[in-house]
Amino acid sequence: MLSAYTSNGKIKRLLACASATLLVACTTIGAVTSAQPTSTPVPVLAVPDFTQVVADTEGSVVNIRTTEAVPVRNPAMGPNSNDPYEMFRWFFGPDFMPPGMPGPRQRNTPDAAPQERTVPRGVGSGFIISEDGYILTNNHVVAKSNGIFVTMTSGKEYKATIVGTDPRTDVALLKIDADGLKPLPIGDSTTLKKGQWVLAIGSPFGLDSTVTSGIVSAINRDTGDYLPFIQTDVAVNPGNSGGPLINLAGQVVGVNSQIISQSGGFMGISLAIPIDEVMRVVEQLKAHGKVTRGRIGVQIAPVSEDVAKAIGLEEAKGAMVSNVEEGGPADDAGIRSGDVIIKFDGKDISHMTDLPRIVGATKPGGKVDMQVWRKGKAVTLKVTVGEMPSPDSETASPTAEPPAATPVDALGLKVTEVSSAQRDKLNIRGGVQVTQAEGPAATAGLAEGDIIVTINDVDITSPEQYAKVVSGLSTSRAAALLVMRGNQSQWITVTPEK
Structure with missing residues (x-):
């Protein structure tokens, strides 16, 4: 049997296959043997050497420790006090007075005056951004502190003052009295790509000048109204907050801010604020102390x-307007509920969360173009940007009793006219109110009290006109209904029944 294989040359071909290099493939036994190059192999790259990047940058990263004031008991109320009822006050509070004594002890008496002492609050990180002592860190590192101390890698310590903070983006700008410092170069976070190597330098658990490395795991990670975070797998722990995220060119591309963890320690996901977002905040903090x-x-x-x-x-893009504030900038510009904002000031709105960031970064008072999708076409409107106030809650709850409703239609709805008082309150021009929802409408989420403002591209003005529009809908295609619920509006798709 062996001689048969040898005479056919098959064993020789097997030996040839065994000795072939990794870039050569042999054909199956019994076929004509030929050497064929495989697909181009993926290049194997060694882990980069970070030593030079660290040497060039770690001297510009600082340790930040903070202190806070905490209340303490008045010395006159301690164990050596002459007050015979002090023991009871430890249990029942400082205002306790025994029965029969005249009134509670007053807090404004000299022996009851509140006192405070300064204690350590926490440790974080920061980095130098100018030769004359400006330092960047997170707002949560310095919030509620009564003392901020910056320590260089050389061991020299400075007392810092807060130039300004922005809790919304978790950015704080500090200043120390120093000159000739070495700032970190600022990079461009918009050029980051998944898989790119990055470093973090900071003070995890107070261990200053600690370096960790990893890759960019995701970009534009939406977790807040104004922050498209950079997600990495760089080991970041408590104390790293406010430290820089650095690329292999030694440039800052982000500010380490958060970790996603079930234990409080690093679990493979850390988030950094893109440096482009941070520097826009810094410009305003330097100029005005606020954003x-x-x-x-x-x-x-x-x-x-x-x-x-x-x-x-x-495609599914843009931000659908669910409610327009009466008398606000959008209302004045003619924006309606149900419009889809697809561009603002020349910038595309790919996702809903793009809009708050782009509008927030626009200077109040300026007039900009806004493109909306309305009734099957793009419409350009001019809007004068207002200034962000403190958030106020608004409620609207129509209570007018509706007139008689129409019969159940192909959508599974009974509707009635919207009163003029409700229209004025909700700032709408027409619509019909749902009095009963069943069948496809109920399945889609419509409920009693909802107000239908638009169907597809047609504004609804009365129950009669609504019935005519519904009767003309195709039963093979879902219809888009713009529905108001309270002071919110949303598009709901419903396929009519045959």
Whole structure:
């Protein structure tokens, strides 16, 4: 049997295969043997050497420790006090007085005056951004502190003052009295790509000048109104907050801010604020000590694929306007509930969360172009950007009793006219109110009290006109209904019954 294989040359071919290099493949036994190059192999890259990057940058990273004031008991109320009822006050509070004594002890008496002492509060990180002593860190590192101390890698310590903070982006700008410092170069976070190597330098658990490395795991990670975070797998722990995220060119591309963890320690996901966002905040903090943001007075919702298809958008993008603040900038510009904002000041709104960031970064008082999708086409409006105020809650709860309703239609709805008082309160021009929802409408989420403002591209003005529009809907395609619930609006898709 062996001689048969040898005479056929098959064993020789097997030996040839065994000795072939990794870049050569042999054909199956019994076929004509030929050497064929495989697909181009993936290059194997060694882990980069970070030593030079660290040597160039770690001297500009600082340790930040803070102190806070805490209340302490008055010395006159301690164990050596002459007050015979002090023991009871330890249990029942400082105002305790035994029965029969005249009134509670007053807190404003000299022996009851509140006192405070300064204690360590926490440790964080920061980095130098100018030769004359400006330092960047997180707002949560310095918030509620009564003393901030910056320590260089050389061991020299400075007392820092707060130039300004922005809790919304978790950025704080500090200043120390120093000159000739070495600032870290600022990079461009918009050029980051997944898989790119980055470093973090900081003081995890107070261990200053600690270096960790990893890769960029995701970019534009949406977790807040104004922050498209950089996600990495760089080991970041308590104390790293405020430290720099550095690329291999030694440039800052982010400020380490948060970790996602179930234990309180690093679990493979850390988040950094893009340095481009940070530096826009820094410019305002330097100039004014605070950040001013723009607003247009709308509430928004995402655009689903079903809704996009129903209203004629090529893809699910933009921010759907669910409510327009009466008398606000958007209202003055003619924006309506149900409009989908697809561009603001020349910038595309790919996702709902893009809009608050872009509007917030726009200077209040400026007039900009805003493109909305309305009734199957793009419409450009001019809006004067307002200034972001402190948030106020608004409620609207229509209570007018509706007139008689229509019969159940192909959508599974009974509707009635919207009173003029409700229209004025909700700032709408027409619509019909749902008095009963069943079948496809109930399945889609419509309920009694909802107000239907638009169907597809047609504004609803009365129950009679509504019935005519519904009768003309195709039973093979979902219809898009713009529905108001309270002071919110949303698109809901419903397929009529046959």
